[in-house]
Amino acid sequence: MAIPDEDFHPVATGQAAKTVEAHQAPQDVVFYAGWFCPFVQRVWITLEERGIPYQYQEINPYKREAHFLEINPKGLVPAIEHKGRGLYESLVLCEFLEDAFPDPTNEPHLLPADPIDRGHARIWVDYAAKVVVPAHSRLIQAQGAERQRAALEEYYAALRTFAAQIRGPWFLGEQFSLVDVALAPWMVRDWVVAEHRGFSRAAVGNGWKEYVDRLERRESIVKTTSERQHLEVIYGRYLRDEAQSEQAKAIRAGKTF
Numbered sequence: 001m002a003i004p005d006e007d008f009h010p011v012a013t014g015q016a017a018k019t020v021e022a023h024q025a026p027q028d029v030v031f032y033a034g035w036f037c038p039f040v041q042r043v044w045i046t047l048e049e050r051g052i053p054y055q056y057q058e059i060n061p062y063k064r065e066a067h068f069l070e071i072n073p074k075g076l077v078p079a080i081e082h083k084g085r086g087l088y089e090s091l092v093l094c095e096f097l098e099d100a101f102p103d104p105t106n107e108p109h110l111l112p113a114d115p116i117d118r119g120h121a122r123i124w125v126d127y128a129a130k131v132v133v134p135a136h137s138r139l140i141q142a143q144g145a146e147r148q149r150a151a152l153e154e155y156y157a158a159l160r161t162f163a164a165q166i167r168g169p170w171f172l173g174e175q176f177s178l179v180d181v182a183l184a185p186w187m188v189r190d191w192v193v194a195e196h197r198g199f200s201r202a203a204v205g206n207g208w209k210e211y212v213d214r215l216e217r218r219e220s221i222v223k224t225t226s227e228r229q230h231l232e233v234i235y236g237r238y239l240r241d242e243a244q245s246e247q248a249k250a251i252r253a254g255k256t257f
């Protein structure tokens with residue numbers, strides 16, 4: 001999403017601000033983040049879940065500095081610098097943290113040990129990334145009552161397919177996994193589509209509301225979530241005067257959200 005400077009709150013707030021403060025000391029892992037970004041939150045949740053030492057560095061991806069572009073030439077957050085080498089793409093980073101920190105002191109792991117179970121988890125991470133998140137973006141971007149209704153139905157359908165596979169309490173059962181992490185940042189921001197698009201957790205069915213309520217209480221998610229009022233500025237601005245806003249135009253022009 002393209003964010004005009006004047007509206008942009010520069011740093012994390014609430015619980016997330018405390019987490020940022022606790023992660024200022026230099027570490028082998030430097031986490032280049034944007035407090036508002038759901039892709040960033042995937043990696044942030046993973047770092048917190050795994051207890052991996054990291055140094056948090058806030059980046060405004062719309063004012064990229066030279067060193068950051070060396071780490072991620074695409075200029076997107078999240079990115080990680082590990083012992084001087086850079087990597088990016090949220091789901092790649094989550095898997096990198098699994099691979100680079102196999103030490104049992106960094107348990108719990110977010111991918112199952114069994115290869116078939118790992119493959120099963122990856123199928124649903126892929127579904128979250130390729131079906132649910134794009135359906136969510138289309139719902140936010142939809143213009144006009146008719147298109148919004150259709151996009152909401154499409155979004156419900158995407159969630160229902162996912163919900164039908166949840167073993168409980170987490171997607172894979174007792175193990176909180178990368179499948180939960182891949183989707184959680186969008187789910188805990190669903191108040192945006194509830195307020196602006198008529199979405200309801202309960203209407204998904206299949207225990208969806210209970211699952212998302214549980215996600216919302218998970219410590220790693222609480223610790224990486226900023227106050228709503230600052231996110232509202234970012235989302236609300238183009239959700240209200242949609243068709244004409246600079247952000248809506250940027251999104252239609254292919255900017256990520």
Ligand SMILES: N[C@@H](CCC(=O)N[C@@H](CS)C(=O)NCC(=O)O)C(=O)O
Pocket residue numbers: 001034036037038039040061062075076077078088089090091255256257
């Ligand atoms: N596919 C990337 C998406 C990351 C992304 O879109 N980040 C946004 C912030 S939420 C960004 O850095 N945008 C800057 C831009 O579009 O120029 C990932 O999974 O990490």
